[in-house]
Amino acid sequence: MNNQFKKIHQVISSYIEINNEEWISYSSKFRVKEIRKREIILSQGDICRDVFFVVNGLLRVFFVDNDGEEKTFYFSFENTFSTDYESFLKKIPSSYSIQALEDTTVVLMSFEMLHDGYKILSNGEKLGRLLAEEYFFIFNDKVQAIYTQSPIVRYNNLTRKFPNILQRIPQHYIASYLNISSVHLSRLKNSQ
Secondary structure, X not given: OOHHHHHHHHHHHHHOOOOHHHHHHHHOOXXXXXXXXXXXXXXXXXXXXXXXEEEEOOEEEEEEOXXXXXXXXXXXXXXXXXXXXXXXXXXXXXXXXXXXXXXXXXXXXXXXXXXXXXXXXXXXXXXXXXXXXXHHHHHHHHHHHHHHOOHHHHHHHHHHHOOOHHHHOOHHHHHHHHOOOHHHHHHHHHHO
């Protein structure tokens, strides 16, 4: 099993039991894509056709607001999934763009592959449900944090969850994710 598939196998196995025969059948449908730093792999307004599993590298999920400003919604690090799930499921224009912040390797899961998994894998529907729940928790946590936590609490939670984030992501993207200005982020960093 190549390294890209080994990592996604470990993550999927953490969600569901999957036997070797199921894995061989299912993983044969995976595609691997190398993405260059700064490359956009999904543009806001396009239909999202894949779920991206980050093998190595880093993705940023963002949107452009009505004022033309980029707003970072989420970062997808190694061994996590990234997509615009609503666009993916409903085949509607995406509300988000996804960009590589580093040279990144992803494993692609198409809509058809996801639905094949419901049939091929004995726990395929459970996997789909758990991935949807994970996506819901990301949204819920983000909205809740913006409305209930101070910027310093959001900053501390971010650096606790992703200890090396300050070395990997430009400050203006982190500030955008935290919904604060870069100047405010500098003050928070200096107060620590």
